[in-house]
Amino acid sequence: MTIAVEPIDENAQPIRIDPEHLLANLWLVDYADESKLPWKSYASWSYTDVANEFTATPGASSGHTKASTDDDGTQRVTLYVYCSPEADPKSIGVQVRTDSGDVVKSSLNGMYHGKVTLTPRAPLSHGREDIDWDCSRTPTANGDTAGNVTTQAWNYYLSLKADENDFVSFSASRCYTDAGYDGFFAYDITPDGGRDNFYGAYVWFREPHDSAYYSPQDGHSRGQIVNFPAVNAWCDYATIYDREHPERYLCFTWVHSTAGGGWHIPNGPMPVWREYWPMKIVANDKYGNTGTFWVDGSDVTDALDIYDREP
Numbered sequence: 046m047t048i049a050v051e052p053i054d055e056n057a058q059p060i061r062i063d064p065e066h067l068l069a070n071l072w073l074v075d076y077a078d079e080s081k082l083p084w085k086s087y088a089s090w091s092y093t094d095v096a097n098e099f100t101a102t103p104g105a106s107s108g109h110t111k112a113s114t115d116d117d118g119t120q121r122v123t124l125y126v127y128c129s130p131e132a133d134p135k136s137i138g139v140q141v142r143t144d145s146g147d148v149v150k151s152s153l154n155g156m157y158h159g160k161v162t163l164t165p166r167a168p169l170s171h172g173r174e175d176i177d178w179d180c181s182r183t184p185t186a187n188g189d190t191a192g193n194v195t196t197q198a199w200n201y202y203l204s205l206k207a208d209e210n211d212f213v214s215f216s217a218s219r220c221y222t223d224a225g226y227d228g229f230f231a232y233d234i235t236p237d238g239g240r241d242n243f244y245g246a247y248v249w250f251r252e253p254h255d256s257a258y259y260s261p262q263d264g265h266s267r268g269q270i271v272n273f274p275a276v277n278a279w280c281d282y283a284t285i286y287d288r289e290h291p292e293r294y295l296c297f298t299w300v301h302s303t304a305g306g307g308w309h310i311p312n313g314p315m316p317v318w319r320e321y322w323p324m325k326i327v328a329n330d331k332y333g334n335t336g337t338f339w340v341d342g343s344d345v346t347d348a349l350d351i352y353d354r355e356p
Contacts, residue, residue: 046073046092046161047123048139059118067120076136076160079152082126092124117314122353130168136160171328171336173353177206180349183266183298186267193305196271198283201349203338204294205330211293212328212336217250219322221314225272225280227251229314231321231342240318242293243271244346245300247283250322255290266291271302276309292306295326297340299349321345323356 048071052062073092074084081093102208113121126137138152138160151157183200205212218228231246249268251257258266265284272280283298310318321342328336340349341356 046126046137047121050120050122050141052120052199053116059117061114062120064120064122068122070141071122072140073124073126074140074150074152076138076152076162078149079138079140079154081140082137084232087129087312090126090128090135090137092126094124098123102122107224121218128165130165132165133218134162134164136162166332166334169334171205171330171334171353173338173351175206175336176328176338176351177202177204178351179280180299183284183287185270185284186263192279193327194271194279196300196302197280198270200283200285200287201297201299201351202288202294203297203326203328204353205328205336207330210330210332211290212295213331214252214329215250215295216327217234217248217295218261218325220250220324222246223314225269225274226313228268230324230340231345232315233319233346234308234310234315235346236318238303238307240309241305243300243302243304243308245270245302246321246324246340246342246345247298247300248326248340248350249296249298250283252292254286254294257284268298270298270300273304273308275312276310277304279304295328297349299345325355 050067052060054060065097074080075082085091085093136152138155138208140150142147142148150157151159178201179203180199183198185196185198199337218259220228229245230248233244234240235242247268247270249258258268260267266286267282268282268285270283274280285296285298310316324340324342326338330339339355341352342351343356
C-alpha cells in the first residue's frame with residue numbers, strides 16, 4: 046500500500062517532513078473500527094516496511110521503507126500488508142499523528158475516506174499441470190565440435206504457467222556444489238563406443254539468476270559443464286539464462302558430449318561411470334504459494350523430465 050500525505054503548516058503552507066519522522070507517526074488501521082493493524086506480527090492481518098516478494102511471513106528488520114516526495118510536495122510511504130490464508134477480507138485505512146498531537150484518519154468515520162480493500166487468495170500448491178517445462182538448444186564456449194570432442198547442449202526452463210503470476214524464487218537440493226561442478230546432479234558415461242559418450246545434467250540454482258552466473262567478458266551468463274581435468278584435460282561452458290526475465294524461471298542444462306578415445310574416471314566428483322540423484326526443486330510464486338518438483342536424473346541419457354512427485 047502506498048500512502049500519500051500532503052503536509053502543511055499552521056498557515057496551510059506546504060512543508061516537507063523528515064521521512065523517518067513521518068514513518069514514526071503513521072499507522073495502518075481497520076477502516077471500519079479504526080483499530081491499528083499489528084506491526085510485523087503473525088496476526089491474521091499485519092504489515093511491515095520491508096518487501097520480501099511475499100514468499101514468506103516477513104520477519105523483523107532494522108531497515109525502513111523510504112518515503113518519496115513528488116514535485117508538488119506530496120510525500121509517499123509504501124508499506125506491505127500480509128495475512129494468514131484463512132483471514133477474512135479487510136478494508137484498510139490510515140492514521141497520521143501531527144506534531145501538534147492531532148490525529149488525522151482516513152476511515153469510515155474519519156476526516157478522509159480513502160481505503161484499500163484486500164481479499165486473501167486461497168493457498169494452493171502448484172503441480173505439473175501448472176508449469177511450463179520446455180527446452181531449446183544452447184551454444185557452448187568451445188562450439189559443437191572442438192578437437193576430438195563433439196557437444197550438444199540444451200537448456201530446460203521451469204516457469205509458472207499463469208496469468209499475472211510468476212515464480213519469484215527457487216531452492217534446489219541434491220546436487221554437487223564443488224567448484225567446477227556446481228549444480229551437477231546426474232551423469233552417465235555409457236559403455237558403448239569405448240566410453241565415448243557422456244550425458245550430464247545441471248541445475249543453475251544460484252540467485253539472483255540475472256547476475257549469479259554472469260560473465261562480463263562473454264556478455265552473458267554461463268555455466269561450467271563437461272569438466273574432465275584429469276587425462277581428458279577438457280571442460281566447456283554453456284550459455285544459460287538466455288531468455289528474458291531470468292528471475293521468473295529456473296534454468297537446467299542437459300549435455301551429450303562425445304570424446305574420441307573415451308572419457309576417463311575418476312575425474313572430479315565422478316568415481317564411477319554412472320551416478321544420479323532425483324533433483325528436488327521448491328518454487329515460490331509471488332503470492333507465497335509453492336510447488337515441489339523433481340527432475341529425475343536416472344533417464345539422463347534421453348532428456349530431462351520433471352515430476353510433481355518423487356520418482
